[in-house]
Amino acid sequence: MKFNLVKQELTEQDLSDFESTRSILLPKSYKEHMLKFNGGTPEKKYYNGVQIAFFNPIKYGNDTLKDVIEDLQDIIPDKFLPIAYDPGNNQICLNLNNDDNYGYVYYLAMDLGEPKPSLIAKSLEELLKGLSEENDY
Numbered sequence: 001m002k003f004n005l006v007k008q009e010l011t012e013q014d015l016s017d018f019e020s021t022r023s024i025l026l027p028k029s030y031k032e033h034m035l036k037f038n039g040g041t042p043e044k045k046y047y048n049g050v051q052i053a054f055f056n057p058i059k060y061g062n063d064t065l066k067d068v069i070e071d072l073q074d075i076i077p078d079k080f081l082p083i084a085y086d087p088g089n090n091q092i093c094l095n096l097n098n099d100d101n102y103g104y105v106y107y108l109a110m111d112l113g114e115p116k117p118s119l120i121a122k123s124l125e126e127l128l129k130g131l132s133e134e135n136d137y
Helices: 012-022 028-036 066-074 124-129
Strands: 082-084 091-095 103-106 119-120
Touching: 012 028, 028 124, 066 082, 082 103, 103 124, 119 124
Parallel strands: none
Antiparallel strands: 082 091, 091 103, 103 119
């Protein structure tokens, strides 16, 4: 898997600081992904009709998760982490609620009034492994 426009590398401490500041627990797969690719654009951009334009970096660069969370805190559901977005600025989020859907990936259409989460993958691994070069939907 290749990503372009990746930001400066993160450390385990960066991830730990982010979790403790936000009082959240990030899924192991997401932490592993961010240690390898801190944000960026995947070369394969499509997953079940959703185009991923960019993954938000946790730290460094523009549109960090801190910035995005602050901008969207009154719009996205509680304990949803906006990890990426599509070309229309619709959000791809990880569910961090401590329930059966923890770690599931949701699509939030931001242009249709109050966003209603639509499940797109049961894990980040499923999403990343399923990315394709062409719209497969």
